[in-house]
Amino acid sequence: MAFEEITRRGLVLLGCGKMGGAMLAGWLARGLSPEAVHVVDPKPSDWLQSTGVHLNGVLPEDPAVALIAVKPQMMGEALPALRAMSGGRTLFVSIAAGTTIARFEAEFGAQSPIVRAMPNTPAAVGRGITAIVGNGASSAAHLDAAETLLSAVGQVVRLEDESQMDAVTGVSGSGPAYVFHMIETLAQAGAAQGLPPELALQLAKATVAGAGALAEASEEDPGQLRVNVTSPNGTTQAALEVLMDAETGFPSLLDRAVAAAVKRSKELADG
Numbered sequence: 688m689a690f691e692e693i694t695r696r697g698l699v700l701l702g703c704g705k706m707g708g709a710m711l712a713g714w715l716a717r718g719l720s721p722e723a724v725h726v727v728d729p730k731p732s733d734w735l736q737s738t739g740v741h742l743n744g745v746l747p748e749d750p751a752v753a754l755i756a757v758k759p760q761m762m763g764e765a766l767p768a769l770r771a772m773s774g775g776r777t778l779f780v781s782i783a784a785g786t787t788i789a790r791f792e793a794e795f796g797a798q799s800p801i802v803r804a805m806p807n808t809p810a811a812v813g814r815g816i817t818a819i820v821g822n823g824a825s826s827a828a829h830l831d832a833a834e835t836l837l838s839a840v841g842q843v844v845r846l847e848d849e850s851q852m853d854a855v856t857g858v859s860g861s862g863p864a865y866v867f868h869m870i871e872t873l874a875q876a877g878a879a880q881g882l883p884p885e886l887a888l889q890l891a892k893a894t895v896a897g898a899g900a901l902a903e904a905s906e907e908d909p910g911q912l913r914v915n916v917t918s919p920n921g922t923t924q925a926a927l928e929v930l931m932d933a934e935t936g937f938p939s940l941l942d943r944a945v946a947a948a949v950k951r952s953k954e955l956a957d958g
């Protein structure tokens with residue numbers, strides 16, 4: 688299924704907040720016609736209203752895709768709007784953290800093709816990464832269709848098992864927030880050392896963006912790239928002795944942060 692089939696049969700987006708909006712922005716930027724998109728959202732933002740998509744109207748009976756982007760806690764209230772599309776040709780794609788395929792099968796039937804996905808907000812600029820896994824009714828063609836749709840906003844990886852989704856959520860789903868917090872705090876640290884705050888923020892943003900681009904483009908692994916910055920007994924080494932401290936440094940901090948996200952993802956599965 689390519690954008691042509693979505694254009695013909697339509698795409699329903701249930702919930703268009705931060706993540707649904709980021710994906711929609713990516714699809715529209717890549718040429719998906721707003722005419723093909725039907726959004727259900729109780730309080731459409733000004734941006735959403737300006738896009739030209741159908742808003743809170745009658746939904747198509749047989750859309751190519753129904754993408755679920757409401758918060759896990761809203762499922763009970765929100766999913767019935769999609770029930771009429773069950774058991775047919777519509778591919779359900781959920782991006783909700785925690786909510787299991789079993790929960791969607793209980794709503795739409797196990798014969799409905801359902802793909803659970805975990806994207807991230809860099810999708811808004813085509814630089815997201817999304818992990819996907821399908822239910823038993825999802826054919827290779829359904830997974831290909833989900834991949835086509837989601838690869839319009841970044842990379843797509845396929846999981847062997849749904850149980851990997853909690854860890855994916857803790858690494859790449861929530862991960863952009865960790866990086867944004869690093870930008871914020873790196874800039875604050877620069878300002879604390881006397882830099883004008885705006886300059887410190889520009890330096891921090893460009894450093895994180897540049898390092899990310901280099902990590903992606905380079906054949907060297909991130910550990911070697913780190914070594915390449917670190918002159919013996921130089922400034923980086925002094926900083927890394929703080930950041931790599933076994934008890935208080937990044938390794939332990941990120942271990943605990945990711946574990947907390949994974950734990951919360953598992954809790955969300957329980958509703």
Ligand SMILES: NC(=O)C1=CN([C@@H]2O[C@H](COP(=O)(O)OP(=O)(O)OC[C@H]3O[C@@H](n4cnc5c(N)ncnc54)[C@H](OP(=O)(O)O)[C@@H]3O)[C@@H](O)[C@H]2O)C=CC1
Pocket residue numbers: 701702703704705706707708727728729730756757758759761764765782783784785805806807808860861
């Ligand atoms: N934000 C992120 O980085 C990521 C989020 N996700 C997942 O995406 C989903 C959405 O998260 P996020 O975008 O951050 O949350 P938001 O709260 O920003 O978006 C959810 C949207 O759904 C709307 N909504 C609430 N009730 C209904 C309903 N009954 N029918 C239709 N729409 C409804 C909300 O409206 P209102 O605000 O008026 O209630 C809101 O606009 C979550 O399940 C989350 O786990 C996955 C990966 C990354």
Ligand SMILES: O=C(O)[C@@H]1CCC=N1
Pocket residue numbers: 784856860861
């Ligand atoms: O914070 C959350 O629950 C969602 C899921 C991943 C990113 N945001």
